[in-house]
Amino acid sequence: MKIEVNKIVKSWISKKFIKQVLSASVQVIKKNKKIKELSIALVGENTIKTLNHKYRRVNKVTDVLAFSDPAQIIICWPETVKQSQRQGHSQKKELAILLI
Numbered sequence: 001m002k003i004e005v006n007k008i009v010k011s012w013i014s015k016k017f018i019k020q021v022l023s024a025s026v027q028v029i030k031k032n033k034k035i036k037e038l039s040i041a042l043v044g045e046n047t048i049k050t051l052n053h054k055y056r057r058v059n060k061v062t063d064v065l066a067f068s069d070p071a072q073i074i075i076c077w078p079e080t081v082k083q084s085q086r087q088g089h090s091q092k093k094e095l096a097i098l099l100i
Contacts, residue, residue, distance in 0.1 A: 005018050005019060005040045005041075006039065006040065006041040006042070008041055008042060008043045008044065008047065009042055009043060009044045009077045009078070011042055011077045013042070013077075013091065013092065013095055017092065017095075018040055018095070018099065021095070021096045021099045021100065022038070022040070022099060037070065037071065038071045038072070038073070039070065039071065039072045039073070040072075040073050040074075040075070040099070041072070041073070041074045041075070042075050042076075042077045042080075043074055043075070043076060043077065044076070044077065044078060045061045045076060045078050045079065047074075047076075048061055048062055048065065048074065048076035048079070049061045049062075051065055051074060052065060055067075061076060061078075061079055062076065062079070063075065063076055063079045063080065063083060063098055064076070064098045073098075073099060075095065075098050075099070080094050080095055080098060081094075
């Protein structure tokens with residue numbers, strides 16, 4: 001399976017870390033034979049709000065949006081940072097939760 005990682009916003013999280021998290025989950029993903037490619041994007045608040053409004057008719061920032069065709073996971077990096085602080089764990093752990 002091809003995994004594409006796009007970091008639209010600046011973050012200290014590496015593409016390698018994102019791929020490592022997904023590799024740990026790949027057995028579940030591979031069970032769905034339809035998924036040949038997975039795209040991951042870290043975006044800012046304006047982008048996620050626009051997409052949330054367009055696809056869900058909710059005009060608010062959200063932490064993650066996922067689409068099945070084509071397989072995409074779009075994560076709002078600033079929201080990830082805020083949630084990690086509220087939950088009292090690292091940004092890496094919060095990102096891993098959102099990816100999984």
